[in-house]
Amino acid sequence: MSEVKNIAKIEVELIAITPNSEKVIEEAGRTCYLSFDKIGANSAEDFIRRLVKLGHESPLEHAYATFRIKNCSRAMTHQLVRHRLMAVSQQSQRYVNEEQFEYVIPETIPEEFIDDYCNDMDTIHKMYAKWRQRGLKKEDARFVLPNACTSEIVVSANFREWRHILQIRMSKKAQWEIRKACAMIYEILKENAPNCFDDIKEMD
Numbered sequence: 390m391s392e393v394k395n396i397a398k399i400e401v402e403l404i405a406i407t408p409n410s411e412k413v414i415e416e417a418g419r420t421c422y423l424s425f426d427k428i429g430a431n432s433a434e435d436f437i438r439r440l441v442k443l444g445h446e447s448p449l450e451h452a453y454a455t456f457r458i459k460n461c462s463r464a465m466t467h468q469l470v471r472h473r474l475m476a477v478s479q480q481s482q483r484y485v486n487e488e489q490f491e492y493v494i495p496e497t498i499p500e501e502f503i504d505d506y507c508n509d510m511d512t513i514h515k516m517y518a519k520w521r522q523r524g525l526k527k528e529d530a531r532f533v534l535p536n537a538c539t540s541e542i543v544v545s546a547n548f549r550e551w552r553h554i555l556q557i558r559m560s561k562k563a564q565w566e567i568r569k570a571c572a573m574i575y576e577i578l579k580e581n582a583p584n585c586f587d588d589i590k591e592m593d
């Protein structure tokens with residue numbers, strides 16, 4: 390194994406979610422029909438499932454969820470931040486020193502080549518340190534950093550947008566790391582708001 394062992398393992402943490410999210414969605418959605426008299430202990434379940442089936446998804450915009458994702462690659466976050474309806478705050482390579490950067494090892498690299506990959510990362514650690522020692526600011530020394538470099542990111546979106554993101558990013562057509570992150574987000578959302586999310590299946 391190479392001398393620097395800062396190899397990353399992705400983590401997803403729920404920071405916040407709209408309290409009583411399914412009740413909020415039901416309250417909002419029933420405004421369209423003025424059917425408040427139908428609100429009962431379990432009425433949100435049928436109502437939300439019907440909305441989703443109809444494609445009447447705008448009431449789902451009343452609930453939000455915020456996640457912190459750690460130890461993921463910049464390659465992954467670059468894909469995630471393409472979702473324009475999501476709010477994003479990401480670790481900056483302009484302000485954070487990357488001399489000891491951790492990195493993600495693609496799952497597709499065969500075991501026998503992992504040492505070689507880690508050696509390449511060690512070379513990049515040295516390249517970054519060299520340019521810092523030559524006086525380059527972090528914002529410019531980062532030009533030699535790899536996509537494998539880890540990042541930390543906080544993302545917020547409403548439930549309708551989460552449904553959209555999960556549907557396209559858990560698909561087998563999506564890249565393995567974003568699929569993994571989204572599968573973790575999906576499990577958390579499904580637990581907190583099953584009627585809004587449990588119909589989403591991994592797409593082919």
Ligand SMILES: Cc1cc2nc3c(=O)[nH]c(=O)nc-3n(C[C@H](O)[C@H](O)[C@H](O)COP(=O)(O)OP(=O)(O)OC[C@H]3O[C@@H](n4cnc5c(N)ncnc54)[C@H](O)[C@@H]3O)c2cc1C
Pocket residue numbers: 471472473474550553554557558562563564
């Ligand atoms: C498998 C896969 C491969 C990809 N490959 C590439 C690639 O090679 N190169 C590349 O550049 N990107 C690529 N992307 C990214 C993709 O093109 C989108 O930028 C990304 O998925 C953001 O999603 P979105 O546009 O659907 O929705 P979001 O930005 O999440 O917005 C949600 C929805 O809101 C609506 N919306 C948002 N903004 C607008 C708008 N301005 N006008 C009209 N409607 C809007 C749309 O209905 C959209 O679906 C890939 C994505 C996937 C899933």
